[in-house]
Amino acid sequence: MFQIGGLIVFCGLLGQTTALLDTLPLPLDQTLLLDGTPAQDLSPTDLAGSLTDALSNGLLSEGLLGILENLPLLNILKTGGGTSGGLTEGLLGKVISVVPLLNNIIDIKITNPQLxxxxxxxxxxxxxxxxxxxxxxxxxxxxxxxxxxxxLAVKLNITAEILAVKNEQGKIHLVLGDCIHSPWSLQISLLNGFAPLPVQSLVNSLGSILNEVLPELVQGEVCPLVNGVLSQLDVTLVHSIADLLIHGLEFVIKV
Incomplete structure (x- = not known):
């Protein structure tokens, strides 16, 4: 009889304890597991950083570095033009004066592409x-x-405009607006060290040609990649950023 009575008392205490625990708030980690959502929104700095990280990782995963390394630069220089008629026409007058230089270029190899x-x-x-x-x-x-x-070391900036839009179904997207090469952002420097005047003159002439050809060539390859990466961004990140953009709220911290 003593053992049965003890069991009844124990079960009663256990029931009271369980009821008491049900009324207490869950710890933060348990709340996350049950709801499946973050306990707090990302800060503006986190949103901006998450976007640039996602874009950078996306461009790399889409093969940006390989695309840069395999740009058909020599072929375009030898034909005296680019991928568009406007570029070709713009080059005609400038290329004529450096035809001897172009004819004497045996090969151009692109190495060490970097984002x-x-x-x-x-x-x-x-x-x-x-x-x-x-x-x-x-x-x-x-x-x-x-x-x-x-x-030669070459650096160039591409500037991509990102907009937030709603489609006919009311879904929010981040889309690519203008995508251009930044004016005067092309920088060319000689890696061989000190160069005599004739060599430096040659580098300057080659730089003038590259300034006409390379930015648009790179732009034509990079901008479609950016557009593709935007379409694959995390939905939560897209909605968070798009909501702020639609309402014109500042979230990119000015340095």
């Missing part, structure tokens, strides 16, 4: 974003005029 740290600014009215995509490559130029390999 540097992305920059992000928000427009003054708050409804759009501008992402700066800094790219770097090295050029190994073999030309008969110099008798040695010229090694």
């Amino acid at each position: 540097l740290e992305l920059g992000l600014v928000q427009s003054s009215e708050g409804h759009r974003l501008y992402v700066t995509i800094p790219l770097g490559i090295n050029l190994n130029v073999n030309t008969l005029l110099v008798g040695r390999l010229l090694k």
